[in-house]
Amino acid sequence: MSLKLKGFPIKEAQAFLKTIKKKQELDFDAYLETSKQVIVNHHLKHNPFYRDLAKHADVNDWDTLPVMTKYDLQQPLEQRLSNGFSTKNIFINKTSGSSGTPFVFAKDKFCHALIWSNFMDRYSWFNLDLNRSKQARFYGIPLDKKGYYKERIKDELSNRFRFSVFDLSDEQLAKNVEKFRNTSFDYINGYTSSIVQFAKYLEQKHIVLKTICPSLKACIVTSEMLFTTDKTLLEKQLGIPVINEYGAAELGLIAFQNQKDEWIVNTEDLFIEILDDKNNALPYGEEGRVVITSLYNKAHAFIRYDLGDIGMLSNISTPQKPILKKLIGRTSDLVKLPSGKKAAGLTFYYVTKTIMENSGNVKEFIIEQLKLDTFKISYVSKTSLTEKHTTEIKKAISKYLEPNLVVNFERKEKLTRSKSGKLKQFSSYLA
Known part of the structure; x- marks a missing residue:
């Protein structure tokens, strides 16, 4: 509903996502190569910024396309937009700066709706409905009056309650417990370290969260590394499955853990590569730089974009089903x-x-x-x-x-x- 109110074509995007899945089932390789070619040709034709960046590339040889860095994008947004797009008809946001290299970025409205359609699809794996399921949200919130109330309104529209990550004192965590006791939350979503601190408090108090909030189905952790010991603690003290989500504001969903504990890479609207220091693609099982192409963002080019993370795809991966085995980066003390x-x-x-x-x-x-x-x-x-x-x-x-x-x-x-x-x-x- 909140997406609709803001003018994002969510229904059309959901229908298109089903079309993508059908194409992938028929011939995945053909779907991927066509999608890559279409987005590159679009930006070479309509995006002066990308045309200048890729001026020495051979469009018929993917490996000659430049790897984009965050440094490349640290210039006014208006200089990076494709023709026909302006600040009036796009979605604009800022990266978190967790890599230490912040910048402003954009997505066209259809691309942003498609990203959310993908999230909705993945959440359904665990019987979670973003339109109806009540979320316990462990995220930050702006403290200025305008930003604070804007986020609170968004939370209300999105059927979620936000817990503070700025205060993880025992006094505040005790209040969190009471909120769970009195609210029928369906799932938890938020920063890994904050939820881990909450779980440590639960352990001290000998509380399993599911026993006081029986409606809970799952916990989705994001934005920071989830270590094995922390996952064990979370599953024990929360009493629900713990799902590892990997995403980036500028790209959307990158990987999502399924019910078999496989970290499934998003192939519907992204193309993920693991590259070495010389931009050569690495085989499955080798550790390298996570480089991603957004296949449907026509407003802003993210083609072979170096996210700044180091990762590894599992040896049992296939092009149609890449599995992220290891991710290094974005840990937070x-x-x-x-x-x-x-x-x-x-x-x-x-x-x-x-x-x-x-x-x-x-x-x-x-x-x-x-x-x-x-x-x-x-x-x-x-x-x-x-x-x-x-x-x-x-x-x-x-x-x-x-x-x-x-x-x-x-x-x-x-x-x-x-x-x-x-x-x-x-x-x-x-x-």
């Missing part, structure tokens, strides 16, 4: 504060919104917790952050975490990356 409060590391997603600019001034940034009350923000930019910017960031950190924290800034030529090439947005050096 907990933030611990002088007051004793704890918060999810992705809290900094809401802080980074204050330094996101369409001009792309800030290219990369990382946030480090050096002491209980001391944080350091290192960044790479065209120009130094002004005093106004740093003051805004400090205010945001005070609002989302707590007052009287020390925040230092350091502009650098480049930032140190991990061995995998990943740039971790938040790191804590507390014992």
Whole structure:
């Protein structure tokens, strides 16, 4: 309903998704090659940004198409849109900045509706209906008045209740338990680390959530790594299946765990490659960069887009059924504060919104917790952050975490990356 109200053609997208599945069943290879060729030709013809990026490529040789990076996209959005699209007829959003390289992106309305159709299809594997199933949502929420109430209205329309990830104290978690006791939730969805902290609290109190909220069917974790030990804890304390979801704001659903614990890669509207450092495709079972093509986004090119994650496809994968076996990246530490409060590391997603600019001034940034009350923000930019910017960031950190924290800034030529090439947005050096 909320998609319809915003003018997204959800019914048409659902019907088209069924058409895609039929084409895949008849001849998957033909479907994939045709879809790849169509989207590349569209952007070469209608998108000046992509035409310039791929000017030396051979359209008949996929491997010659350039691998797009987040750096390539750090320029004003209007310069990256296809002809016929403007800010008035597209869906616009910002990446979370979890990779440390934020940018604004767009999708055409049909593409966005198709992405949601895919989510609806996957949720149905576990008898969850996005139109009717009540969601317990462990996500962040903007704390400014306009943003806060906008999200609350969206939650109401989407039949969900949002639990705070900014406060994971025992007092707040006790309130969470009471909300579950008095509400018929169908499923849990949200940041892995927040739900794990909730499960640890349940373990301390010897509570299995399903016993006090019998309507619960499943828990879907997303945005952060799910480790085996954490999954075991979640299944024990929640008393329901734990489903691993892998997605990205700019692309939608990338992989979703089925009832056999297989992490099934989305082949309906995406094409996923695992590449080495020289952009060569790696065989199943080898670890490399996750590079993705959005097959139906006509407003904005995401063709051979390097997401910034490292992953591996299972040896038993096939082109029609790729199975994600391993994913490295987007892990997030907990933030611990002088007051004793704890918060999810992705809290900094809401802080980074204050330094996101369409001009792309800030290219990369990382946030480090050096002491209980001391944080350091290192960044790479065209120009130094002004005093106004740093003051805004400090205010945001005070609002989302707590007052009287020390925040230092350091502009650098480049930032140190991990061995995998990943740039971790938040790191804590507390014992």
